[in-house]
Amino acid sequence: MQTSPLLEALMEALRCLPGVGPKSAQRMVFHLLQRDRGGGMRLAQSLTRAMSEIGQCADCRTFTEQDICTICANPRRAQSRQICVVESPADIHAIEQTGQYAGRYFVLMGHLSPLDGIGPEDIGLGRLQERLAVENIAEVILATNPTVEGEATANYIAEMCAHHNVLASRIAHGVPMGGELEMVDGTTLSHSLAGRQPIKF
């Protein structure tokens, strides 16, 4: 837009958002200018506060503007003596939605990836080891992604847990509920066969 350097700059700045290309950036700018300047201003304020105030929980490493997040600070959450290890804060959200888990979390913010130079310290395992040593933990539930890196990371942490005499468990992998068996990929199906459970009455 040769008629407005500010407009051009905003189109460029929007490209920092994943999935936003030149065309959608243009559509966003015109939408905001023509129909929602208030929304654009609120977005700017929200961005500024979030980028400058959100840090990581000192206990579980999830994103929070507090020193200790509300989940870690909740004494009822500590009672279960469980820690669920996930790769990202979004995974906490997904697990919370199930309503099936009442323990605490530990967020790796990634996974081990030696080829990319991402080692144990980069995913906070020093802090996890501290917690295993100091807190009275009964079980570490490994809920990393079912990928090669996620599996390797889960195995690495399981060994750490064994070293501290803490039970480590891995979430079950298998056929997704509500899906059709023939649509499931072979690897998943292998896992679900290997991980079969006896039916008890």
Place this chain on the structure above:
Amino acid sequence: MQTSPLLEALMEALRCLPGVGPKSAQRMVFHLLQRDRGGGMRLAQSLTRAMSEIGQCADCRTFTEQDICTICANPRRAQSRQICVVESPADIHAIEQTGQYAGRYFVLMGHLSPLDGIGPEDIGLGRLQERLAVENIAEVILATNPTVEGEATANYIAEMCAHHNVLASRIAHGVPMGGELEMVDGTTLSHSLAGRQPIKF
């Protein structure tokens, strides 16, 4: 994200952008927090300036932070004595890209739409009439979208031009009917500009 009200607020604020749903808002927030806080801060600053400083050109109504945009302020642009009428600032961008046009523009920021209560004044036709009366204009090129509303708007303006003894022309319908001007490729747009026809009554 029950662990961070600021994060939740940002996810909500991002929804003001067209095409951004809950899932992509979440992906954007995590991407910025984990990998590009600098980009997020720059976006916030750019948004603030754009939303508060960008207005409309007093002559052509396109988005600009100046009183008169650079195209209107360019005396060489006035020499052609042509005004190209488009529906949106994005259309100016598309036409400029063809390199086929050296005149000035008039941006309607929409089109006539009686059913939605959008009349001539809402699309700035009062200002266009002023320009037809005061400036020595040789030709008005009607480059509204090839839609029912765009055609109706073009015809309305053509009548206005006839009243002021100014030649009105319509860009050739090499532009596919029912599409939006800003989506058209440059070659098609060049052809449609070159093949414009005077509107006769």
